[in-house]
Amino acid sequence: MLSIDALHVTYGGAVQAVRGVSMEVPDGKVVAVLGSNGAGKTTLLRTISGTLRLHRGKVESGSVTFDGADLVSRDPAQAVRLGLVQVPEGRRIFGRLTVEENLRAGGMGNRDKAAKSKAQDRVYDMFPVLKERSSQRGALLSGGEQQMLAIGRALMASPKLLLLDEPSLGLAPRIIGQIGEVIAEINRQGTSVLLVEQNATMALGVADLAYVLDVGEVSLSGDARQLSQTDEVQRLYLGHDGGGEAGERRVRVPSGKKLSRWTA
Amino acid sequence: MTQFLSLLLNGISLGALYALIALGFVIIFKSSEVVSFTHGSLLLLGAYSIARLSDSIGFLPAVVVGILITALAAFVIERLIINRLRGAAVISLAIVTIGVDIIILTELIRQIGSDILNVPHPWGGESFRVGSIGLSQNRLIAFVVAAVLIAAFFAAFKYSSWGIAMRASAEDGETAALMGIRQGRVSALAWVVAGVLAAVAALFLVGSPTPGVSPTAYAVALRAFPAAILGGLDSTGGALVGGLLIGIAEAMAAGYQDQLLFLGRGFSAVVPFIVMIAVLMFRPSGLFGTKELTRV
Ligand SMILES: Nc1ncnc2c1ncn2[C@@H]1O[C@H](COP(=O)(O)OP(=O)(O)OP(=O)(O)O)[C@@H](O)[C@H]1O
Ligand SMILES: [Mg+2]
Numbered sequence: 001m002l003s004i005d006a007l008h009v010t011y012g013g014a015v016q017a018v019r020g021v022s023m024e025v026p027d028g029k030v031v032a033v034l035g036s037n038g039a040g041k042t043t044l045l046r047t048i049s050g051t052l053r054l055h056r057g058k059v060e061s062g063s064v065t066f067d068g069a070d071l072v073s074r075d076p077a078q079a080v081r082l083g084l085v086q087v088p089e090g091r092r093i094f095g096r097l098t099v100e101e102n103l104r105a106g107g108m109g110n111r112d113k114a115a116k117s118k119a120q121d122r123v124y125d126m127f128p129v130l131k132e133r134s135s136q137r138g139a140l141l142s143g144g145e146q147q148m149l150a151i152g153r154a155l156m157a158s159p160k161l162l163l164l165d166e167p168s169l170g171l172a173p174r175i176i177g178q179i180g181e182v183i184a185e186i187n188r189q190g191t192s193v194l195l196v197e198q199n200a201t202m203a204l205g206v207a208d209l210a211y212v213l214d215v216g217e218v219s220l221s222g223d224a225r226q227l228s229q230t231d232e233v234q235r236l237y238l239g240h241d242g243g244g245e246a247g248e249r250r251v252r253v254p255s256g257k258k259l260s261r262w263t264a
Numbered sequence: 265m266t267q268f269l270s271l272l273l274n275g276i277s278l279g280a281l282y283a284l285i286a287l288g289f290v291i292i293f294k295s296s297e298v299v300s301f302t303h304g305s306l307l308l309l310g311a312y313s314i315a316r317l318s319d320s321i322g323f324l325p326a327v328v329v330g331i332l333i334t335a336l337a338a339f340v341i342e343r344l345i346i347n348r349l350r351g352a353a354v355i356s357l358a359i360v361t362i363g364v365d366i367i368i369l370t371e372l373i374r375q376i377g378s379d380i381l382n383v384p385h386p387w388g389g390e391s392f393r394v395g396s397i398g399l400s401q402n403r404l405i406a407f408v409v410a411a412v413l414i415a416a417f418f419a420a421f422k423y424s425s426w427g428i429a430m431r432a433s434a435e436d437g438e439t440a441a442l443m444g445i446r447q448g449r450v451s452a453l454a455w456v457v458a459g460v461l462a463a464v465a466a467l468f469l470v471g472s473p474t475p476g477v478s479p480t481a482y483a484v485a486l487r488a489f490p491a492a493i494l495g496g497l498d499s500t501g502g503a504l505v506g507g508l509l510i511g512i513a514e515a516m517a518a519g520y521q522d523q524l525l526f527l528g529r530g531f532s533a534v535v536p537f538i539v540m541i542a543v544l545m546f547r548p549s550g551l552f553g554t555k556e557l558t559r560v
Contacts, residue, residue: 054438080444092439094432105432108425109444157444 001026002048002084002161002194007062009043011055017043019216020062025161030183030193032203032224034237035213041196042089044213045163048194049086050076066161080109083160089196090169091150095139099130099149102138106153115158123152126185144175151182161192168199180206200237204228212237270397271519272512277403279511280410284465285488286495286503287417288458293497294434295447295454296346299358302338303462304485305368310334310463311470311477312372315381323384331463337368338459342452350447373479381477382470389472406468413464414504417457421500426453434498483533487514490540496553505551510536 002025009018018040025031035041046052047064048071064071066082074082094102103123107116124131127148133141141149147167154162164183168176180202187193187206197203203224204210210227212220220232227233285303292300314330321329341364349357387401421427433440433447441447462485469484470477491510495502517524518532543551 049442051438051441054441075446076441077444077446080442085444086442088439088442092436094435094439096435097428097431101428101431104425104428105440105445106443108429108432153443 002066002192003064004044004048005063007044007047007064008060009040009047009052009057010060011043011057013058017057017216018047021213021216021218022062023211023218023221025192025194026209027160027192028187028190029208030187030195030206032200032207032210033194033196033213034198034200034203034210034233035196036198036236038215039213040216041213042165045086045165045194045196047072048079048084048163050074050079051086077109080157080159083158084163085109085154085157085159085161086163087150087154087165087167089165091143091146093138093141093146093149093153096137098135098137099141100134102149102153103130103134103156106156110157112158116156119156119158122189123155126155126182127152144171144178147171147175147179148182151179151186155186155191159191161194162186164193164195166196166198168197168202176202198237200228200233204233266396267519270399271515273397273399274403274519275512275515276508277399277407277410277511278515279491279508280407280414281465281469281507282488282491282511283414283504283507284410284461285485286492286507287414287500288461289488289492290495290497290500290503291421291430291454292451292458293492294500295430296342296350296451297354297357298346298361299354299497300458301358301361301489302341302365302368303458303488304482305365305372306334306338306459306462307466307469307485308372308477308479308482309337309368310459310466311383311481312376312381314463314467315383315470315477318384323386327467330467331460334463334466335456335459338455338462339452342455346455347448347451369479369482376477376479383467383477385471391472400472402468402471403473406471409464409468413461417461418500426450430454487533487536490536494540494543494550496550498554499550499552502550502552510539513539 004021004023007018007021008016010016021044023031033041033044043057046055046057047059050071052059059072066084069082071079094105097105103120107119110116110119129145130149130152138146138149151167167179171179176199183193183195183206195203195207204227207224210221210224211218212233220227220230228238285307289300289303292298310330313333314326317326317329345360345364346357349360385402387405390401391398392401392404421430429440429445429450432443433445433450437447466481470481487510488507491506492503494509495504495506513535514532517535521529521532524531
């Protein structure tokens with residue numbers, strides 16, 4: 001189980017990106033984190049995967065543990081070995097590597113050869129298109145296929161907990177639906193999932209539990225189905241305020257602080 | 265025509281050695297984002313170690329130990345300095361490597377002193393002839409060894425886990441880290457490989473037809489820089505093509521120097537740089553490169 005407790009994260013000592021967040025991802029569950037741009041979702045994942053330092057971010061206080069192991073002081077390779085693998089926002093596949101090489105790269109943190117070949121079979125099973133295109137360069141895949149590759153690549157490390165950062169980003173509704181099914185299937189096969197999303201329809205459809213992050217703080221949390229009934233989620237994320245479409249990416253002023261700076 | 269063929273052959277064999285050095289330069293750049301100017305002194309260190317050790321332990325063991333010493337030096341530079349400065353600006357790192365280079369070079373020059381050190385190549389200084397086309401045996405063996413090493417390098421770069429880790433982290437370091445790839449290790453290994461390649465190049469560069477180990481061997485490494493840059497700093501294929509191009513251009517300029525006298529004596533020594541400038545005018549990121557230095 002992943003537990004985050006009273007976590008504070010800053011960038012460059014100034015920007016407070018995460019402010020006192022506590023959450024849990026129980027084993028075998030899918031947990032969604034919703035929040036608009038700049039809410040701190042990616043920061044949360046970076047803290048878990050150990051890549052915060054690459055962005056000059058720092059955990060000021062609080063704790064992050066996975067099955068009791070402290071994650072704050074670990075590097076990304078150690079996090080992977082513990083079973084935490086992050087699929088980065090925007091997919092970030094290796095465009096100059098072939099599909100197969102991308103998958104091999106994904107398995108680098110996995111020393112167990114047998115587990116790796118099992119993982120590869122599982123990935124090709126789940127995404128037959130990747131097998132068909134295994135010798136093509138990653139850059140030649142469509143957006144949806146690239147997202148499949150990014151997820152497949154992460155699965156190569158046989159994660160216990162898969163961290164997904166906005167997998168629906170920039171994809172057509174039909175493909176988003178497929179991604180939702182893929183997440184459900186991965187979870188059914190025994191992997192817990194922490195799903196960061198702006199697409200609340202998809203996320204709440206597949207998640208067991210959900211948190212809403214608002215400018216670095218948890219504003220709502222609970223059972224995913226119940227949460228999708230609340231006014232705030234309906235209004236902000238499911239587009240029932242008369243305006244936008246369901247699941248549309250919404251752009252909001254990220255923080256009041258910035259606004260006051262502009263008007264000052 | 266025979267002169268041309270002979271020069272071409274010499275150029276290719278010299279170019280293969282440049283390619284070895286340039287390959288090291290390129291993989292260091294790809295894995296640590298450092299333009300490493302330490303290659304000159306690493307090369308000299310390799311040549312010096314082999315020459316010094318040959319007397320006491322014999323030629324072949326000296327070659328092995330000399331290569332290990334050079335690789336170790338490269339490893340230490342990476343661990344002690346480059347790894348700790350990760351994230352610093354490319355230009356500051358380049359200047360740091362110039363500093364390291366000067367330190368090693370100064371010490372080596374002091375060690376060599378006024379000695380004339382020779383690497384006792386068992387194949388001696390004889391030439392190998394087919395009709396009227398000649399090539400020193402040293403260069404012929406150099407070519408064969410370089411070709412084998414280059415082929416092995418490209419195979420490893422393409423198929424081995426190290427090659428994939430290297431290419432992945434060169435393309436997107438953060439994402440590679442998310443896969444559990446340790447960039448520090450990839451980079452350290454790149455430096456070791458570069459050290460080995462430089463030492464092997466050194467072994468042959470200080471043999472016939474060039475004279476023994478002296479600080480002038482250092483200038484040879486400098487001519488491998490334009491090879492790496494004109495090929496494209498981040499392209500291994502470019503390093504190979506660049507090395508051959510520079511080797512051939514230099515050999516031609518030296519061979520036809522009587523016809524090129526109007527350009528001044530010693531023109532062949534500057535040819536590599538002229539070729540580089542000419543190429544960069546038309547292709548600022550080199551023949552096969554994808555990154556310009558300024559954009560890194
Ligand atoms: N590398 C960084 N340096 C400084 N500030 C940063 C950095 N990365 C993010 N931030 C700031 O931290 C806050 C949270 O950013 P984060 O990327 O975690 O949000 P997010 O919820 O993932 O947003 P999005 O939906 O746009 O991806 C923002 O105010 C952002 O400007
Ligand atoms: Mg984000």
